[in-house]
Amino acid sequence: ETGVTQTPRHLVMGMTNKKSLKCEQHLGHNAMYWYKQSAKKPLELMFVYNFKEQTENNSVPSRFSPECPNSSHLFLHLHTLQPEDSALYLCASSQVASQGSYGYTFGSGTRLTVV
Amino acid sequence: TQLLEQSPQFLSIQEGENLTVYCNSSSVFSSLQWYRQEPGEGPVLLVTVVTGGEVKKLKRLTFQFGDARKDSSLHITAAQTGDTGLYLCAGVIAGSGGGADGLTFGKGTHLIIQP
Numbered sequence A: 001e002t003g004v005t006q007t008p009r010h011l012v013m014g015m016t017n018k019k020s021l022k023c024e025q026h027l028g029h030n031a032m033y034w035y036k037q038s039a040k041k042p043l044e045l046m047f048v049y050n051f052k053e054q055t056e057n058n059s060v061p062s063r064f065s066p067e068c069p070n071s072s073h074l075f076l077h078l079h080t081l082q083p084e085d086s087a088l089y090l091c092a093s094s095q096v097a098s099q100g101s102y103g104y105t106f107g108s109g110t111r112l113t114v115v
Numbered sequence B: 001t002q003l004l005e006q007s008p009q010f011l012s013i014q015e016g017e018n019l020t021v022y023c024n025s026s027s028v029f030s031s032l033q034w035y036r037q038e039p040g041e042g043p044v045l046l047v048t049v050v051t052g053g054e055v056k057k058l059k060r061l062t063f064q065f066g067d068a069r070k071d072s073s074l075h076i077t078a079a080q081t082g083d084t085g086l087y088l089c090a091g092v093i094a095g096s097g098g099g100a101d102g103l104t105f106g107k108g109t110h111l112i113i114q115p
Helices: none
Strands: A004-007 A010-013 A018-025 A031-037 A044-050 A053-057 A064-070 A073-079 A087-097 A100-106 A110-114 B005-007 B010-014 B019-024 B029-037 B044-049 B055-058 B061-065 B071-076 B085-093 B109-114
Touching: A004 A087, A010 A018, A018 A031, A018 A087, A031 A073, A044 A064, A044 A073, A100 B029, A100 B044, B005 B085, B010 B019, B019 B109, B029 B071, B044 B055, B044 B061, B071 B085
Parallel strands: A010 A110, B010 B109
Antiparallel strands: A004 A018, A018 A073, A031 A044, A031 A087, A044 A053, A064 A073, A087 A100, A087 A110, B005 B019, B019 B071, B029 B044, B029 B085, B055 B061, B061 B071, B085 B109
16 A cells, blocks of 8 residues: 555545544655545645644634544544535645655545535 | 635636646745645645746646745646646745644636547
8 A cells, every 4th residue: 555545435424423534644754634625615724743743723623533643544533513514534644854844645535424 | 815816716728728827825835836636536746846936847737936935837738638637736834833734725726628
């Protein structure tokens, strides 16, 4: 496996369900990200993890809960979501150096539908 | 207010024609990236530009970073049907602190190349 792998590719869940999205990167990168892509909106940065430490949380509602157990794995735990949370959720990784990040690589995303 | 404005939003041209799409901001970016995204997939990095005035070429694609690092353009020569996709620009705002840099995205240009 190479690159960034996201599972599942598609997910339909009810508003009372609890589910998790998984992301795994095989690039040896040290930073991982969650983005949300909705129709007619630009990609929105949700969470940033640098060396497993969360360094950014862009005012994301608490019904989204990230977890980064190591630099290769990233999860997004979902509970009591709303229909407006339906979107494509993208995971990305990059290598952080002194001058910034490079080598940004995205996964194929999880298409989430909340019913 | 959109931090990165992309234009045009939609573009449909015939195979063999040339085209330019633009990415503009009032903010200065330390680096700017162009991605291409196909339906159901994550964005794929095409190029990163970091120096004001920089020009990079990728086969028939030419990318330019503005002198003031506030804008960028993507020019495609002799477009092919395989160029169809959503073209996204994204950047790291200058002075944002380094480390793991979450990207700021534009809404993208939907490009369709007709055979």
